[in-house]
Amino acid sequence: MAWRTIDRTKVSPEEMGPGLSAAVREKIQAFFPRYPTKQAALIPALHIIQDALGYISLQAMEDVAELLELHPSQVMDVVSFYSMFWTHPRGKKTIMLCRSLSCELMGGKNVRDALVEKLGIKEHETTDDGEWSFMTEECLAACEHAPCMLINEKLHKCVRVEDLNRILSDPDNDKLEMPRSDLFDAPRTAQT
Numbered sequence: 099m100a101w102r103t104i105d106r107t108k109v110s111p112e113e114m115g116p117g118l119s120a121a122v123r124e125k126i127q128a129f130f131p132r133y134p135t136k137q138a139a140l141i142p143a144l145h146i147i148q149d150a151l152g153y154i155s156l157q158a159m160e161d162v163a164e165l166l167e168l169h170p171s172q173v174m175d176v177v178s179f180y181s182m183f184w185t186h187p188r189g190k191k192t193i194m195l196c197r198s199l200s201c202e203l204m205g206g207k208n209v210r211d212a213l214v215e216k217l218g219i220k221e222h223e224t225t226d227d228g229e230w231s232f233m234t235e236e237c238l239a240a241c242e243h244a245p246c247m248l249i250n251e252k253l254h255k256c257v258r259v260e261d262l263n264r265i266l267s268d269p270d271n272d273k274l275e276m277p278r279s280d281l282f283d284a285p286r287t288a289q290t
């Protein structure tokens with residue numbers, strides 16, 4: 099595939115997407131005391147942005163670059179490196195299916211094929227009703243429960259094709275007592 103050059107000077111405001119709200123900026127800034135430099139707070143900052151906006155827009159990349167005194171291209175480098183960061187809007191729930199060895203050996207490919215057929219979307223796509231997005235990922239660190247998948251942050255273990263209708267129709271299929279995203283709540287008081 100040939101390289102494609104994108105002229106970012108001609109991006110429309112719609113394509114830039116939403117920027118950072120005051121609340122999101124404040125939440126990111128509250129992380130600064132935890133790190134030796136502002137730049138080191140980039141990963142939690144990106145999680146905070148994605149939790150707030152659902153994805154990392156181009157405007158959000160520019161805003162967080164300014165906030166952390168980075169070049170926007172450095173932010174884009176990080177966003178494009180990690181597959182868990184999305185650069186376009188996601189559905190309300192994201193299914194992340196493991197594609198690594200243990201899960202493949204235990205029938206992960208059948209689950210993937212069934213999910214693609216049921217949802218009618220391919221990887222990194224979103225259903226027309228905005229409910230579901232789908233992606234595969236390398237080992238989810240739950241190999242003993244292969245094949246497994248996450249719905250948002252909730253792990254579903256030993257998933258079989260015949261379990262999918264039940265799992266997908268359960269309104270609580272993404273509910274957790276302690277969401278991982280709570281880890282990105284800033285400390286209430288500055289640390290010394």
Ligand code: FES
Pocket residue numbers: 196197198199200201202236237238239240241242244245246
């Ligand atoms: S191989 Fe699937 S969780 Fe490790």
